[in-house]
Amino acid sequence: MDRLSNTVRPYAWGSTTAIADLLGVAPTGEPQAEMWMGAHPGAPSRLTRDDVERPLSEVIDADPAGELGTATVEKFGPRLPFLLKLLAAGAPLSLQVHPDLAQAQEGYAAEERAGIPVDAPHRTYKDPQHKPELICALTPFDGLCGFREPAVSADLLAALDVDSLKPYVDLLHAHPEEAALREVLTAVLTADPEEMSATVAAAAAAAERLGAEHAPYVGLAHHYPGDPGVIAAMLLNHVRLQPGEAMFLGAGVPHAYLSGLGVEIMANSDNVLRCGLTPKHVDVPELLRIVRFEAGDPGILRPEESPSGEEVYDTPVDEFRLSRYVLAPGAAPRDLTAHTPQILLCTAGRAAAGDLTLGPGESVFVPAGEDVHVSAAAPGAGVAGGTIFRATVVA
Structure with a gap:
């Protein structure tokens, strides 16, 4: 086996202390968001073989069957199918969804035919793979995952007593679940930017007055003033994981990580469609095609112990x-x-x-x-x- 040397990604939302504290080193003063372990081309881990340091991706490419095993290569091809991370959120990540495998393959092929460069900022599909993922908390970890029941979201929005939110409250009460969630999310993401900015400011002020239940949205509005993702987040379940607990995120499920340190594992893909809480590209029509408008419990996973202690x-x-x-x-x-x-x-x-x-x-x-x-x-x-x-x- 080989000891890995791993890259820490300095995304702006990263904690300045969490990864450094875990490693037992002095903080750099800069955000440290993710430490990647795997063979992703964006930041492959490095290892030393025969006194030469090489990227893990290069080692696998040289002998896929030897490194991955024949069963893995036959099932997934000559690549490591997962990416493991330490993730340290000091500020909220973007509100996002991931496509299923068929959607990813279709979207990737369409953008290839259109000649959109893979690194273009308006490119949606970076590869033809899906991106299910799992986050396991190492510290108390806050996130958003999946839609609440429409009636629950309606009550939360109504409690804010903001006039511009009242049409959303009415829609959530008036339609069946899927139609209600689709209509409200569409309305939020396509609203006039200036009007939505004023709505977010009024909603954040009201949330601050109301206290605990609405507190997460005050933080979102602080980090992303005027962003429609703040209102979209009010449609989602707020989840707090305790150390050792985990959350699985499947295709089409809107989610965002808010704060905490965790171990994250995912299929080795870059495909992300954003709903908000980000300055990056938001493709609203494609997003609305991918989102699963289903309410439900996000489901907290706890590990099942086998006789071997695993x-x-x-x-x-x-x-x-x-x-x-x-x-x-x-x-x-x-x-x-x-x-x-x-x-x-x-x-x-x-x-x-x-x-x-x-x-x-x-x-x-x-x-x-x-x-x-x-x-x-x-x-x-x-x-x-x-x-x-x-x-x-x-x-």
């Missing part, structure tokens, strides 16, 4: 599988040998993976079929035990 976060996709091992000092090593590729990430304490010792934020790539056992590393500096997240695929 705590698995069950999801309905094969491109990734995330699990966790909480390693007690002196316990027998856990055998993680598999026919699929793996990335192991330590998030607490100290863990031994083979002959390598990992501290918080350190990770390794394990090629398919390579023997690997993990255990708590020898205690040091008052640290006993360790926690390892295991990322792999279902093949």
